[in-house]
Amino acid sequence: MNGNIWVLASADSVAIATTLILAALGALFTERAGVLNLGIEGILLTSAISSFLAADSSGSIWLGLIVGSLVGALLAGIHAVLSVVLRANQIVAGLALVIFGTGLANFLGKPAEGKTVTTIIKPLSFGPLSDIPLIGPIVFRQDPITYASIVIAIVSSLYLFRSRPGLELRATGDDPATVDAQGLSVASIRIRYTLFGGLLVGLGGSWLMLAQSAAWHQAATTNGVGWIALALVVFAGWRPMRLIFGAILFGFTLQLPFTLQAEQITFIPSALMQMLPYLATLIALIALSRPSTRNKLGAPKSLGIPFVRDER
Amino acid sequence: MTNASHEVAKGPHHASGAAPSALSAHSIVKRFPGVLANDSVDFDVLPGEVHTLLGENGAGKSTLAAMLCGLYQPDSGYITRNGERIALSSPRAGLHHGIAMVHQHFRLVERFTVAENVILGSRDLSYKLNRSELEDKVAAVADSYGLPIEPGATVGELSVGQRQRVEIVKALYQGAEILLLDEPTAVLVPAEVEKLFENVHAMTRAGKSIVFISHKLGEVVEISDRVTVLRNGRVTGHVSGRGAADTKELARLMVGRDIELTTQRASHATGHEVLQIRDLSLTVNGVSVLSDISFNVHAGEMVGIAGVAGNGQRELADTIAGLISPTSGSVAISGSLTTDRGPIHARELGLAYVPEDRLGMGLVPSMSILDNLLLTRDRHIVVDRTTVRPEAARLIEQFEIKANGPDHVARKLSGGNAQKVLLARELSGGRTATKLLVVCSPTRGLDVGAIETVRALLDDARSAGQAILLISEDLDEVMSLSDRIFVLYRGSVVYETPGESAQLSTVGAAMAGLQPEGKS
Ligand SMILES: Nc1ncnc2c1ncn2[C@@H]1O[C@H](COP(=O)(O)OP(=O)(O)OP(=O)(O)O)[C@@H](O)[C@H]1O
Ligand SMILES: [Mg+2]
Numbered sequence A: 001m002n003g004n005i006w007v008l009a010s011a012d013s014v015a016i017a018t019t020l021i022l023a024a025l026g027a028l029f030t031e032r033a034g035v036l037n038l039g040i041e042g043i044l045l046t047s048a049i050s051s052f053l054a055a056d057s058s059g060s061i062w063l064g065l066i067v068g069s070l071v072g073a074l075l076a077g078i079h080a081v082l083s084v085v086l087r088a089n090q091i092v093a094g095l096a097l098v099i100f101g102t103g104l105a106n107f108l109g110k111p112a113e114g115k116t117v118t119t120i121i122k123p124l125s126f127g128p129l130s131d132i133p134l135i136g137p138i139v140f141r142q143d144p145i146t147y148a149s150i151v152i153a154i155v156s157s158l159y160l161f162r163s164r165p166g167l168e169l170r171a172t173g174d175d176p177a178t179v180d181a182q183g184l185s186v187a188s189i190r191i192r193y194t195l196f197g198g199l200l201v202g203l204g205g206s207w208l209m210l211a212q213s214a215a216w217h218q219a220a221t222t223n224g225v226g227w228i229a230l231a232l233v234v235f236a237g238w239r240p241m242r243l244i245f246g247a248i249l250f251g252f253t254l255q256l257p258f259t260l261q262a263e264q265i266t267f268i269p270s271a272l273m274q275m276l277p278y279l280a281t282l283i284a285l286i287a288l289s290r291p292s293t294r295n296k297l298g299a300p301k302s303l304g305i306p307f308v309r310d311e312r
Numbered sequence B: 001m002t003n004a005s006h007e008v009a010k011g012p013h014h015a016s017g018a019a020p021s022a023l024s025a026h027s028i029v030k031r032f033p034g035v036l037a038n039d040s041v042d043f044d045v046l047p048g049e050v051h052t053l054l055g056e057n058g059a060g061k062s063t064l065a066a067m068l069c070g071l072y073q074p075d076s077g078y079i080t081r082n083g084e085r086i087a088l089s090s091p092r093a094g095l096h097h098g099i100a101m102v103h104q105h106f107r108l109v110e111r112f113t114v115a116e117n118v119i120l121g122s123r124d125l126s127y128k129l130n131r132s133e134l135e136d137k138v139a140a141v142a143d144s145y146g147l148p149i150e151p152g153a154t155v156g157e158l159s160v161g162q163r164q165r166v167e168i169v170k171a172l173y174q175g176a177e178i179l180l181l182d183e184p185t186a187v188l189v190p191a192e193v194e195k196l197f198e199n200v201h202a203m204t205r206a207g208k209s210i211v212f213i214s215h216k217l218g219e220v221v222e223i224s225d226r227v228t229v230l231r232n233g234r235v236t237g238h239v240s241g242r243g244a245a246d247t248k249e250l251a252r253l254m255v256g257r258d259i260e261l262t263t264q265r266a267s268h269a270t271g272h273e274v275l276q277i278r279d280l281s282l283t284v285n286g287v288s289v290l291s292d293i294s295f296n297v298h299a300g301e302m303v304g305i306a307g308v309a310g311n312g313q314r315e316l317a318d319t320i321a322g323l324i325s326p327t328s329g330s331v332a333i334s335g336s337l338t339t340d341r342g343p344i345h346a347r348e349l350g351l352a353y354v355p356e357d358r359l360g361m362g363l364v365p366s367m368s369i370l371d372n373l374l375l376t377r378d379r380h381i382v383v384d385r386t387t388v389r390p391e392a393a394r395l396i397e398q399f400e401i402k403a404n405g406p407d408h409v410a411r412k413l414s415g416g417n418a419q420k421v422l423l424a425r426e427l428s429g430g431r432t433a434t435k436l437l438v439v440c441s442p443t444r445g446l447d448v449g450a451i452e453t454v455r456a457l458l459d460d461a462r463s464a465g466q467a468i469l470l471i472s473e474d475l476d477e478v479m480s481l482s483d484r485i486f487v488l489y490r491g492s493v494v495y496e497t498p499g500e501s502a503q504l505s506t507v508g509a510a511m512a513g514l515q516p517e518g519k520s
Helices: A003-032 A040-058 A063-087 A090-114 A126-130 A135-139 A146-160 A164-175 A176-181 A186-213 A225-235 A242-260 A272-288 A293-296 B003-009 B061-068 B091-096 B116-121 B130-146 B160-173 B192-204 B219-224 B247-255 B313-320 B343-348 B358-362 B371-375 B389-398 B415-427 B446-465 B475-481 B502-513
Strands: B023-032 B037-046 B048-057 B075-079 B084-086 B099-102 B176-184 B209-214 B225-230 B234-240 B273-283 B287-298 B302-306 B328-333 B353-354 B436-440 B466-472 B485-488 B492-498
Touching: A003 A040, A003 A063, A003 A126, A003 A135, A003 A146, A003 A164, A003 A186, A003 A225, A003 B353, A003 B492, A040 A063, A040 A090, A040 A186, A040 A225, A063 A090, A063 A186, A063 B247, A126 A135, A126 B023, A146 A164, A146 A186, A146 A242, A164 A176, A164 A186, A164 B116, A186 A225, A186 B358, A225 A242, A225 A272, A242 A272, A242 B084, A272 A293, A272 B287, A293 B287, B023 B061, B037 B048, B037 B061, B037 B209, B037 B234, B048 B061, B048 B219, B061 B099, B061 B209, B061 B273, B084 B225, B084 B287, B091 B099, B099 B160, B116 B130, B116 B160, B130 B160, B160 B192, B192 B219, B209 B219, B219 B247, B225 B247, B225 B353, B247 B446, B273 B313, B273 B371, B273 B466, B287 B313, B287 B328, B287 B492, B302 B502, B313 B353, B343 B353, B353 B415, B358 B415, B371 B389, B371 B415, B389 B415, B415 B436, B415 B446, B436 B446, B466 B475, B492 B502
Parallel strands: B048 B209, B048 B225, B099 B176, B176 B209, B302 B466, B302 B485, B353 B436, B436 B466
Antiparallel strands: B023 B037, B023 B075, B075 B084, B225 B234, B273 B287, B273 B328, B485 B492
8 A cells, every 4th residue: 555645645635625614614604694505516616617717817816716705705695685685495595596606607617618727726835844744745735725714714613602793693593583682683694694605615616726626627626515515514513613624524535536546446436435425415414304403413593594573 | 579579669750740751652553464553552661660561462562562672663653761752763772772672482592501692782792702701790780680590501401480580681781771571471480470570679679660561460460550451452541559450450451341260160070081191101312201190081070280381291292192102101082092193093082182382283374264273174185165164253253363354374363362263273173072172271371351261161161071181381270270180390290189179389389399298
């Protein structure tokens, strides 16, 4: 067995985890406010291609990241209008967003199909630190956004559990009527966090494009990462710190087929391995559908339920 | 309540009529689709005073309170605070003017701690939250009014009375000068009501104003400095001075006629056993909810189950109705086992069931009164509304349900009226003639007029030979109607007594888990 391949695989897992952390954090903020946005996959795709086009035409990766993130917030805005302002069924609105986002990405990406970005986000190097065996490549040879995503997750955890607005956010997801009675606007809180969630998902999509794939392929760029992010939020019990570890674990599973192939380990069919994340998503959704498990996992109590003041 | 507390609570403000009212409503009108909920209502409350709003179900009490705290806006009329006109565009504006409401349904986040709930929404806190500092702050406010609370406890684990105290502390923490309490005693046991009244006195002593909403006339007489009676959205009476009104007079003002509450018991010998419960035990998630319960209910008999909410009443009722399978033991209706056979089987054996959770289990909120009635009537493939419509109309009249007709959607009924629809359906019989009637808190939230109707109906059902199991947190109700009384505490029957020799103090003590002197 080639030890080096496994070190690279671990480093890769951390890298893949970046999109997962960002997209799942986006979903987490949205869901903590009580809004279920199933459209993550659509947002990821659209922001990926937007960031590609922006980076490609301007030659600036940073502009790509900014445009991609803003497009993410914009698409989430559609969901916010539908589900918070118009109080539409959030599952239907979310699924519509997946279809819309996929179509839009497909349309925008036509001229770019198969094209490669000229400048990609490069890993940082910390000199000798990066050369430490094992730890070096895993911990000290990632790109800035990967480090940023972990910092964002940690800050999110502090924000959620140790700050006044975080308290209000959690209360909105659990019991909007109480928040309303306190004179806070449930709609404004929900819209703000849905937009912010979309921004994070958009950043994740842009990173996936500009650091990971480099070439645009409509069908293969996101590869279902959006759905996995949704499952990850459930498994992490809506807690950012747990989400980091979950993301790395999922990241490892996602790259495992390639490593196993490289290692010529063939007794596990790679199709089976590739199926694992989707199986996880399925399990998460089943868990979500049972009220008692939902509660045990720590789901926001009014997740997916529109708030109407006069309803009784 | 002691005499001392009366005297202290009667502050100097009551003597002079010139004291400016802390809060007043002037000619308030509020319309909802199809109802005039408030029709030029005038109302005011003085500093240091308890002013009660009394009225039937759907009279418009909650609506008026909602406008006084900024939750709803009046269609016309205006509100003044210390004589100055104010605009209450939202609950936040209400809080800004020192007005807070404790709702019928508590507005607390169950997963949060007491302290977190109390500070939720406060603007004067720093961005960063320091847990122990907050808890100290909240405890300090609670202590200054003598309200014992534990700031670090999770609200979901508190009793109803404790939660209510959290709501009150929250209002005080936010600087409320005027507290609106919407049916605060509806969910409390006698000892907790006493505690609440002490807290109310502590607040009025500190110069706060209390607007108190209740149906329970005895309490109203005890706590109020003034009473305003609402009927059909209009003010129909005033009584001033503590203890000036008696319950009879208030009842007449409220419903416009004299009220006689049934306190009858079966005089005749009771018949055969209809409900037989043997060694019933239920364990949920490793926690014992019911343990070794055995009793019978005979035809023509009413058995009352008293107890504080959450001691297994709900599970007992659901098990009898076939909705839950017991861990061990059995339930039989007229000799046929119903255990593990499901709710339809139980209904076919003649069960009628009024569950505790009206809009969740009892009625389908989004359906009309008529369709809710059809749930226990119609068995055809094609829904046949025409034959049931006249019955629906008759029941609406008989139960005095405030609705636009059989097509009124259940969700849009006031709390009391939804309860009446459920009772009307279950008491009027379904597909099979009713042999056993299981009713949970049948009069909770109902006004005296409706309580009179319901009690009379229960009594009629008993006279007609039905076996009745009455499960209620309202001790008065259980005591005045039941032929036999069982007290449920932590899932066990801890006390049993015949209805006519029951003592309020003994039954109350058993409900609180204190061991009475031997089972009788
Ligand atoms: N949001 C609403 N939409 C439509 N109708 C309403 C609404 N709120 C109240 N109503 C109606 O207004 C009337 C007054 O209701 P309100 O809740 O104020 O009564 P209440 O005196 O508090 O009664 P209860 O003792 O049953 O709580 C009722 O007929 C009710 O059906
Ligand atoms: Mg009310």
